[in-house]
Every structure is written in C-alpha cells, then in structure tokens.
Amino acid sequence: MQRPALTLLAASLMLAHGLACAADAPTTIPAAAVQTAEQLRDKALHDDTAYKTVESLTTEIGARMAGGANDPRARAWAIAKFKALGFDKVYTEPVTYPLWVRRSEHGAIVAPFPQPLTLIALGYSPGTPKGGLTADIVQFPSLEALKAADPATVKGKIVYIGYRMHRTKDGHDYGIGAGIREDGPQVAMTKGAVGFLLRSAGTDANSRTPHTGVTEFSDPAKAIPAAALSNPDADQLERVLAYGKPVTFKLDLDCGIEGQYTGYNVIGDIVGSKHPDQVVVIGGHLDSWDPGTGAIDDGAGVAIALGAAKVIHDLPQHPDRTVRVIAFANEEMGLWGGRAYADKHAAEVSKFQLGSESDLGAAPVYQMSASVKPQARGAIEQIAKVLAPIGVVYDPKRPGGGGSDLSQMHQKGMAALSLDQDATYYFDWHHTANDTLDKIDPAQLAQNVAVYAVFTYMAAQADGDFGSAPKAFAGDGAGE
C-alpha cells in the first residue's frame, strides 16, 4: 500500500506541481495575435460602425429611461442591431427593479424675489403633495456641514447644498457632486427636512440644463422630494440668499416609484472557436436618463463595444474564446443590470477571461490599469504596448475596476481593466438635456473602438488566463 500510497503521493505531488506550474506560468499573447491586434487597431480607427450605431440609437429611439415607453423600443433596437452585426447568439436576461416615473417638475422662489428656477427631479425622488410644497431654504456648503447640522435648523425646511464641480481629466470631482446627490436627501430627511435641492453635479457652469441622477433613501416611505438646480439657477438662489432675508421656495414635483418593472440585458456572443465557454466581456448600458438622448451616457459605450466586436467578427476566423457584448439594462438607477448579471453568473466567474465596460462618454481613452493575477501582468503589458501608439498610458500601480455594470462581475472575481476616458467635458453634459449626438467626435469614438478591439482580441487569444476566480480581487479597491 506504500507503493500505491507512494504512487498516489507522487501522483498528487506531481499533479499539484503541474497545477502550480500552470498557475505560475506567465500568461502570454502569441506573436500572431499581437500582429492581428495591431491590424484591428488600425482598422478600427477608420471604422464608422460605432458612430453609425450611436447615431441610429439616439436618432431612432432617443431617450430611453429604464422602464419608460422607450425601454422596449430600445431593447428591440439592440436585438436587431446585434443580429445585423452578425453575432452568433443574441439573447436577453431579465432585470427587475422599482419603476420610477417622471411627469413634471417646477421650482420657484416665492419670496423675497418671486421667480421660477430651472431644476430637475432626482431619480427615486418622491413627488411633492399635489400643488407643491412651500418652505424656507436652509443652505449648507457641503454634505459634511449638513451632517454636522443641528436638526432644529433643518426641520421643516428645504435643504440646499451648493457644491460646485470643476472640470478635471479624470472627472474625480464627480465623486463629491454625486455623493451629495446620492446621500444628501437621506441625511436631510433624517434631520426633518421637507425637501432637498442641490447645485447640479455638473461642470457646465453657465448652462441652464440641470443634471439629474439617482438618489437613495433607506426608507422610501419617509423619502423627501429632491431635485437639482442648474448651475446658473444655483448661482441665482445663492445671490438671493445673500440678501440675508428668509428665502421661501415652492417645489412642485410629479414623480415617484410606481411598482416594479422587468427589463432585460441584451447580450450578443461571437462564439469562441477553441474555448467557447471562456468569455471576454465588454459592453455599455442601454438605458439613459430622459432629458437628453443618451449619446455620451451611454449610447457611446454600447456603440464602442459593438464596434469593437464587429471588427473582430470580420476577421477570417473567430477568436479562440467567446467575445460577449452586453447592453445592460438600468445602470442609471443603481447598476440594476450589472448586479442582475453578476448575481446570475457569479458561479461561472472563472470562465470570464477579462472584462471592461465603457461608460464615461466618447472622448479618447488615455489611461489603462488592470486587476489581474501577477502572472498575467506581462500579457497586460503586451496589450498596453499595442495601445501606446494611440495615446493610452498603462499605469501598473492602479487596479482595474471593469466599469460601471461590470464592476459587479469584478467584485465576484472577474479580472478586469479600467480604460479611463478623458472626462474633461463629460460632466458638462452628463445626465442633462445636452447629452446628444453632437457631443460625440467620430474620430475620438473610433479611438475607443480600437482600444476595446485590441484588448478584447488579445485577451481572447492569450495563452493562459488573467486570474479570474471567486473573490479573486477582493479588496483591490476597484469596482466598489
């Protein structure tokens, strides 16, 4: 029994060693694949599939708020577009979420200087009582100041926070602006406020197009109406407040949650020729906010992913692994599509070779980072080398989060990239009526397509994986 035992031991040692060897072997991308990726890159820079796709979506469908009248029309558009582009499989997966409806919104200073102000209700805001609610404004410079406030100063009032976002290439100021939008109403509610206003989380200092976006309430039954003023209207409110007299405001919102809705992620696969069960996943989200036509957020992302898949599909041979494009449902009101997808596919996370979603507009990708196993760093460097000539700088120190919806698969353990777009002007138009096709430069959009085509193809052809496994990247700080 020793022998067998020894044999078994040896065999198990050998197996372990073999596995360790496979796990330790650096992932590399074959020279032929690198060469093809370079060709894909150069072809994508002159391919107009993505631009025509976002033009088609924004022109034929326009705004497509999750659960709204255009939700099924957008889905039908996406299914038809995936099929027309030649995907081997096109299918949908359900996504269920609370249905939020916007009908109308008005705001006005009642005293001391009566005048309307331009505002927009936040997603998940309840409506006001019919005919509006009227209360005095109490102003805070920041969320922290509101958190520190004595509830007696807030009770019965409409809270206003006037944080002013500034343009930056990485868009980091949105963290503060969106933080006020997401958390401010809840904090105001707990202190007894009857309404909440913020200066729009947007960098268009001189445009009267307020920025909507989702907010959150721990207890929807106690939620208070919440809306964003355009930047010039916030300036105006602050000027009126500066007179030092009580400022009375009338807020009249007709909106709210009305039951549930089931939408669908729309998914297309170019099935892998060698490893059809292994998947490189890219995408964008199909829903948009309602005032614009959802060109930069996120028609562009859907179009970039479809454009990248198209140039790969047009190769003489399908790549080794499956290329999957997902047009997610309802990203805007809380990553509903991304969470549904990750919940459904968590058990298969090891089959997801690498993923990244495009959801920061249509300006060029300038920076790339990755969350992968150490043995795949060389392959990431190979990808970066192909992307360097089109302006992408690889930062090996930062993690890669996978983008908005795909951050959820990354949290489950999927290896992921961050492909950072230049966000300098993105927050001028984000979540406003100004999110329209004219904001997209076709050449800049094509650069994105090239980036996605290159990384997708190279990951699909890699010898080895990037380290996806359950919870493989927990605590990397990305995708959270």
Added chain:
Amino acid sequence: MQRPALTLLAASLMLAHGLACAADAPTTIPAAAVQTAEQLRDKALHDDTAYKTVESLTTEIGARMAGGANDPRARAWAIAKFKALGFDKVYTEPVTYPLWVRRSEHGAIVAPFPQPLTLIALGYSPGTPKGGLTADIVQFPSLEALKAADPATVKGKIVYIGYRMHRTKDGHDYGIGAGIREDGPQVAMTKGAVGFLLRSAGTDANSRTPHTGVTEFSDPAKAIPAAALSNPDADQLERVLAYGKPVTFKLDLDCGIEGQYTGYNVIGDIVGSKHPDQVVVIGGHLDSWDPGTGAIDDGAGVAIALGAAKVIHDLPQHPDRTVRVIAFANEEMGLWGGRAYADKHAAEVSKFQLGSESDLGAAPVYQMSASVKPQARGAIEQIAKVLAPIGVVYDPKRPGGGGSDLSQMHQKGMAALSLDQDATYYFDWHHTANDTLDKIDPAQLAQNVAVYAVFTYMAAQADGDFGSAPKAFAGDGAGE
C-alpha cells in the same frame, strides 16, 4: 428805399453769413473737458455701479417680458434705481403695444421616430388649436429657397428652415438668422403652410436652449404658429428627415396676442448746467425675453448707461448739457419704446446733441463710428482719441446708427454713434434661458461704462453741435 433795401439786404447777407459761419465752424471739445473725460474713463474702469445694477435687476426682478407680470415690477425697480443714483428728474412716458402672452410650448416628431424636440414659440406667434396641430414637415435650406418654392409643396405642411449661424465678432450672421425668424413665417403662411419651424437664430451649436425672438405677420388673422428648435434638436430633425421618409410633427403652442398693453419708457435726466434743453441721450431697454433673466439683453445696456451717468453725476459740477438715460419699454417685440419716444420727440430732434444705446451684450466695445455733420468729425476724433487706450478703434467711413431703440431718433435726424461690442459669444445666449448674469464679466462691463461716460461727457461739453436736425442723416444706411 434803396438804402433801406440795401441795408436789409446787407443785414440779411450778414445774418446768413453769420449763421453759415456758426454752422461751418468746427465743433470742438475744450481741453479741460478732454482731461475730465480721461479721468472719467479711468474711474469708470474701476466703478462697479453698472455690475451692481445689472445684478440687482436680474436677481430681484429676473425675466421681464413686455406686458408680463414683471413689467410693472421692473418699471418700479428702474424708477427707484434712477432716483437712488441721483438723477435730477425721473419720469416715464407711455408706450402702447399688442400684448403677446406665452403659456406653454411643446413639439414632437410623431413619425417615423416618435420623440419630443425642444422648441420655443416666437413672439407674436399665434397658438395652435388646443391639443396641437399635426402635419408633415417640408424642409428648406434658406428663406430664398422657401420664397422660390411652389406653394403646392408647402400647402398644409409645417415649413422648416435649417440655416446655421456662425460666431463672428460683429455678429453679422444674425442678419440672416433673424431674417428667417422675422420673415419666414409670413412667407410660409402666404404659401399655405400650417406651421413654421426654424433652427434657432443662435450660435450655441451644442446647447438645447432654443432662441426666441419676434416674428411678423402682415395679417395677424391669418398668422400661423411659429417656433424655433434648439440647434441640437434641429440637428436631430435633419437626421430624421435624412432617412427620406415622411416626417410627421406635432406642434402644440399655447400663446398669442391678447389685446393691448401700455408700458412705459423710464427716463432720468442729469440736467445740464448751461444748456438744460440740449440733451445727450444714452440708454438700453428694460424689457427682456422671458426664458432667461435678461442680463446681456439688455440689463447690461441699462446698467452701462446708468453707470456712465453715475460717474458723470459724481463730478463736482453738472455738465453743460443735459445727460439723459432712457430705459426703453418693449424693444424686443419691435422697438415699441424707441418708436414711441421718437414719435413724441421728433420735433425736438435738433436739441438732441448726440445719442447711442447699448444693446449687444456686455463684451467690450471694439469699434466706433458716427453719423454727424462734417464739421463735427474733429470732435468725434477727439472722443476716439480718449477711447483708443481702452481698445476702441474709430472707423470714419461707416455711419453711426444709435443702437436699437435710439435708431428711431437717428432716423428723425439725431446725430448718433455706433459703439460696436464684441458679439462673438452674444448669440450663444441671446433670447434664451442662458441669458443670465454669469455671462457678464464685470471688467468687460466696466469698459463699456468708460466708453459711454467718455462720449456722453465730451458731447455734453462740446463747443458746437453734431448736426442733429430733422432728417439730417436720411439715407446714411444706419439706424434702419
């Protein structure tokens, strides 16, 4: 009898000669006045009266459409402001005009791709039938193309003209854009169209803030509803039209003329110390369009005139001639205030030494021209010399029109200047919701105040006149 006859002849010859001498003597500005004007210029560059004035008007009153709820509030504000600034006389003169009312406006493509488009009704447009009117769109590239069109192609349709304005320093493209807005509906009406749409007469190519403005109908009883699409919405309509399918549009305007209204020009005089009956007149118009707060159009003009008068008022001694500031009523719907003023004061035109109104925003004056008698050219050159250090170039070849409302006094024979402001960005915001205080740079506004203070004071102190007389400048091409 010969002698007396000879004496009379000689006397009459001498008188004629004397008059001719006075008329032929060059108008000059005394050295002391030039020196004071230089001091006024330098003081005005650091005086914030104008900025505080336009801030007060736009903050405390906001939009002030002629005949609307804010019309009497704006008038009361103006009277109080003139008095607070120390004018010797503050008074009003009535201006009666058709009252046009805007309640709501909506537009939507019904087919082939249903979606709302952002538009704004034009001043004097009638409303649609309740519930809107629905018709197919017929597109024309220009007003000329519409004029040349076979009525059979237009009858029963909604005409759309898509002329795209471009930014220029002198704003000349507005001539074409405003021409389409003013004349297009009338031409469409005569060919049997049921509605009229234009691409906004504005240079903000990427902003969903449509530009309103007045239109004209020869027969109001036959007028058709007319509105302007924002530039991105015009782009969208043109993309949909490019599919080559019939495009059905629903236009729903609730607006129209409802009787007459009597508003008032608000006038303030700093009474001249030597020639109180001789007047240098400056001003702006108090009314604005309704979507913005009328900061650049024309709170700035009123503020510039008041700021200039203020620094003159603060001199140790009143100037020789009267300085008059007029805040005109209802410029926007057809120079109603300017026409009423000119009709009332035509007989006194010779008493108007020189005039100019500010109504092209708040950017710096870069060019000056004049319609004056030849003997006053030297005085104009003296004024130009004081203005040259602050960036004003004198063009002796072009006439001076006096500005919008004061063009009407110029047509009666008043000597007038044109003080051309840099209009590069003016038509981004003009007649839109984006006409708000943030568009005004205080230093640029102060440059305007300096220009107005200098010319006003120097004209008030001149030895001699500038040639105002009934119809003195007929046919100079200015002010028409």
